[in-house]
Every structure is written in structure tokens, then in C-alpha cells.
Amino acid sequence: MVTIASWNINSVRLRMSQVARLLVQEAPDVLCLQEIKCQEHQFPAEAFAELGYVHQVIHGQKGYHGVATVSRIPLRECSRHDWQDNGEARHVGVELLGPGGGMVLENVYIPAGGDTPDREANPKFGQKLDFIERMTRWADALDRPTLIVGDFNIAPLDCDVYDHKALLKVVSHTPVEVETLDRFRYAHGWVDLGREHIPAPGRCYSWWSYRAYWRKKDQGRRLDHMWASPELAPHARAHRVIEETRDWEQPSDHVPLVTEFAL
DNA sequence: ATGGCTCGTTCGACGAGA
Numbered sequence: 001m002v003t004i005a006s007w008n009i010n011s012v013r014l015r016m017s018q019v020a021r022l023l024v025q026e027a028p029d030v031l032c033l034q035e036i037k038c039q040e041h042q043f044p045a046e047a048f049a050e051l052g053y054v055h056q057v058i059h060g061q062k063g064y065h066g067v068a069t070v071s072r073i074p075l076r077e078c079s080r081h082d083w084q085d086n087g088e089a090r091h092v093g094v095e096l097l098g099p100g101g102g103m104v105l106e107n108v109y110i111p112a113g114g115d116t117p118d119r120e121a122n123p124k125f126g127q128k129l130d131f132i133e134r135m136t137r138w139a140d141a142l143d144r145p146t147l148i149v150g151d152f153n154i155a156p157l158d159c160d161v162y163d164h165k166a167l168l169k170v171v172s173h174t175p176v177e178v179e180t181l182d183r184f185r186y187a188h189g190w191v192d193l194g195r196e197h198i199p200a201p202g203r204c205y206s207w208w209s210y211r212a213y214w215r216k217k218d219q220g221r222r223l224d225h226m227w228a229s230p231e232l233a234p235h236a237r238a239h240r241v242i243e244e245t246r247d248w249e250q251p252s253d254h255v256p257l258v259t260e261f262a263l
Numbered sequence: 264a265t266g267g268c269t270c271g272t273t274c275g276a277c278g279a280g281a
Contacts (some may be wrong), residue, residue: 008269010280011269011271014271035270035280037270037271038271062272063270063271063272064270064271064279064280114280115266115281153281166264170281172281193265207281208281209268209280210268210269211267212267212268213265214265214267215268215269216269223281253281254281
């Protein structure tokens with residue numbers, strides 16, 4: 001059994017104690033973090049090592065973004081894509097060695113896309129779509145069993161948001177984003193493990209705004225995902241959304257996903 | 264129905280998140 005977790009932590013240095021709590025509670029073999037918000041040399045490497053996560057692949061930058069994959073089973077970095085072509089640290093890929101050997105694990109933080117869902121008025125929105133289109137061309141050529149996880153910043157299904165109609169013009173749930181993400185999914189036949197294990201319209205939010213009023217009304221969105229190659233997906237035995245972390249003290253606005261694979 | 268919190272920057276607003 002190999003257990004993989006993913007969590008947009010929104011500053012790993014600020015929340016290392018919460019990460020430790022999750023690692024003890026869920027005992028994943030591998031944890032993929034997004035928005036670590038630090039450079040490689042600032043990453044709390046020693047704290048992870050003390051918990052047994054001695055294998056660490058970090059793609060950080062100063063202040064913003066940044067991803068890291070930590071593991072208690074051996075792994076090897078195999079890619080570091082810049083799908084936005086602007087130098088931001090939003091991806092790292094590893095190959096698992098030993099248990100789960102041969103699986104490729106892609107850890108990605110897709111850009112949020114700014115406020116306005118219009119390429120002309122808001123360049124960040126275009127960058128988000130372009131980022132996913134580059135991922136699509138990459139996925140088209142994949143020939144190994146792969147799991148891609150992370151913060152996709154898109155809630156694809158109607159039931160992935162608290163109010164589908166109200167969010168049709170809100171970045172994260174617009175039809176153009178959903179269609180762009182659909183093309184990425186078709187390019188490789190990715191299986192959405194979240195909805196494989198928690199069928200629509202089951203509750204499956206992974207993000208709630210920090211704004212207290214929205215949080216109180218449970219206005220969540222499913223922005224975080226785990227997608228598996230067609231040959232890998234049938235090995236997934238369990239999938240959980242660890243919603244309780246959102247009620248921990250000074251939490252991340254995202255909650256972790258955990259999937260167990262019989263490998 | 265609601266951009267009303269929270270982060271890192273680095274010491275006080277500001278850009279960014281989504």
C-alpha cells in the first residue's frame with residue numbers, strides 16, 4: 001500500500017506544526033505541498049526528516065507560490081516544468097522508487113487567474129488558460145503511469161461549488177476554465193479520483209475563503225484534485241478529504257486530500 | 264448578495280490569493 005497526500009499549505013513555515021499533525025494522523029508515504037511560500041534554503045527540512053520524511057524535492061521561490069514533495073520512501077526528481085514560461089515555481093515531478101516503484105507523481109499549483117475572467121482585461125486569466133494548455137500538450141505525450149495532484153484552482157463540476165449559477169462568472173468556475181481543464185483531462189484520459197470515490201453530487205469541497213462570513217455559510221469550492229492515469233486509477237483503494245484541518249487554529253484556506261493505492 | 268481575511272514582504276502599506 002502506498003498513500004499519497006496533497007495540501008496547499010499557504011506557507012509551510014507558518015504551519016509546520018499542522019503539517020506534522022497531519023503526517024502523524026494520516027501517515028502518508030508521500031506528501032505534496034503547494035504554496036510553500038519560501039525558498040529551498042528556508043524549507044523546514046529538518047522537521048520533516050525528524051518525522052521520517054527524509055526524501056525531499058523542493059521547488060521554491062521567495063515569498064510566493066512554491067511546491068515541495070516530501071517522502072518516507074525513496075524518490076527521484078524527474079521534472080520541473082515552467083508551464084507559464086515566467087520562472088514561477090509551480091511544479092515538480094518525481095518518480096517513486098521502491099514501493100509504488102515506477103509511478104510518476106506530479107505536484108502542481110495552477111495559477112489562480114486574477115479577478116476578471118477575461119484575457120484582454122486581465123492578463124493573469126490568459127496566463128492561467130495558457131498554463132493548462134501547455135499541460136495539455138505535455139499530457140498528450142505521457143506514456144507512464146502518472147498521478148497528478150495539487151491545487152488546480154478550478155472547480156469543474158456544478159456540484160463542486162456552493163452555488164453553480166452564482167459562480168459562472170467567478171474565476172475558478174467559469175465555463176472557459178472548465179472546458180480548458182476538460183481538454184487537459186481528455187488528453188491523457190485522467191481519472192478524477194475525487195469524484196471516482198465521492199460520486200457527484202457528494203460533498204467534496206477543498207477550499208473555503210478566509211472571510212468569516214463565507215466560511216460560516218459553508219461556501220466552499222473543490223479546487224484541489226488528484227488525477228490518475230487510466231492504468232493507475234483502478235489501484236486507488238480509498239480517497240479522503242481531511243476537512244477537519246480547516247477548523248484547526250490559524251488554518252490554511254485549503255484542506256488535504258489523501259489517496260491509498262494498492263501497489 | 265456581499266473581496267468584509269490572510270500571507271510575505273520587512274515595519275507599514277501593498278500585492279496577491281480565488
